[in-house]
Amino acid sequence: MVETDVVVVSLGSVRNTEWLTGSGLGSGPRGIACDAGCRAFDFRGIVTDDVFVAGDVARSPHALFGYQFLSLEHWGNAVAQAETAAHNMICRGADRRPHLWMPAFWSSMFGVNIKSVGVPPMGEELMITQGSLAERRFAGVYGYKGRIVAAVTFDNTRWLEFYQAQIERGAPFPVEFPTMDRRPENRQPVPAGFPDPSLPTHGPMVTLSGYSPADQQLVFHPARH
Ligand SMILES: Cc1cc2nc3c(=O)[nH]c(=O)nc-3n(C[C@H](O)[C@H](O)[C@H](O)COP(=O)(O)OP(=O)(O)OC[C@H]3O[C@@H](n4cnc5c(N)ncnc54)[C@H](O)[C@@H]3O)c2cc1C
Structure with missing residues (x-):
């Protein structure tokens, strides 16, 4: 037994993307890359038009933050992004809207x-x-x-x-x-003294990734035909 005055528990989250292995989507340990309209990218970085992503598992570019691919791990974001994804699923072209939630x-x-x-x-x-x-x-x-x-x-x-x-x-x-x-x-x-954003971070709310072209954190699994 360890006696102590304060215990700080640091919890994180893991994206369950293993089941997408071989799907051809741009998925990996950091989630699924998508455009601002919630449309998933395939493993080549080409946007799909019939697969939509929302919530913690989504990583999308945000115009206010240098178009970095951000995962915004908040309840409010998951709800708002799901609404945008649903809207864009049933709309065409010009009627689609971007998900630009303020963290x-x-x-x-x-x-x-x-x-x-x-x-x-x-x-x-x-x-x-x-x-x-x-x-x-x-x-x-x-x-x-x-x-x-x-x-x-x-x-x-x-x-x-x-x-x-x-x-x-x-x-x-x-x-x-x-x-x-x-x-x-x-x-x-x-x-500010934050760690290098191109390295995996332990930040609890936001994962910065994909900013540098040299940042190849995703593991791509091409679809098997
Ligand atoms: C400890 C902790 C505290 C938090 N506190 C806050 C807070 O105070 N405020 C806040 O805004 N946010 C908080 N968050 C973040 C918030 O919980 C998430 O941002 C939010 O739940 C994301 O919703 P989601 O629907 O994207 O994902 P989730 O809520 O993770 O839902 C994903 C669901 O998919 C299921 N699933 C996974 N794989 C499969 C599969 N193959 N088939 C079927 N189902 C599958 C999972 O079991 C899960 O139920 C907290 C997170 C943690 C871990």
Whole structure:
């Protein structure tokens, strides 16, 4: 027996794509690649027109996040993506719509309300725009290639909608707008310090993959005829 004050359990998920082996689809340990309209890619990277994907198992390009193939592991995303997939199944061409869900997450830990929007692991740099880390009450904004791509709040929820609007309009980073409760020590961005996104990540919400042409994480199994 081990005596301890706190136990942190870190749970992940595994995509059950083994049954698709030999189907000819672009499936693998990271899920099934599809276009923004939820149409699955085959193993050659050519989009199918009659196989649709939604939920954790789907990886699709997101226009707001550099067209990276993202798996967004949230209940809300699974429901919204399934609705888009169903819509596109019964619509033709111009009536089809893309799935462009804004990743959002919340949790409450040790009495602290934590929320985020966007894709934090994509961030290269971080700016604390309100409050301070020391006080455990703050808003932080992540930047990637000169744009805001995510925001996180600790006990500062009411500002999150504002930051989401900044992400949606591709606002510049470092942050140019004035914010309430901005501290002098937080005028400059600091490195975000996330691991290389081309390597398998343990991030609990979002798997970044497929960005680099050299990132060949998928195992392709051509269909047998
Ligand atoms: C521990 C944990 C906590 C989480 N907490 C949150 C949270 O607080 N908020 C939030 O938004 N999200 C949370 N998530 C993520 C959320 O659960 C998922 O994003 C969501 O369930 C995805 O829905 P889905 O329908 O895509 O996949 P799933 O819910 O995984 O459903 C897939 C289903 O397919 C079945 N299946 C697999 N293979 C086959 C097969 N060959 N034939 C038939 N059926 C098959 C599986 O058994 C499963 O029932 C959590 C996930 C985990 C693991």
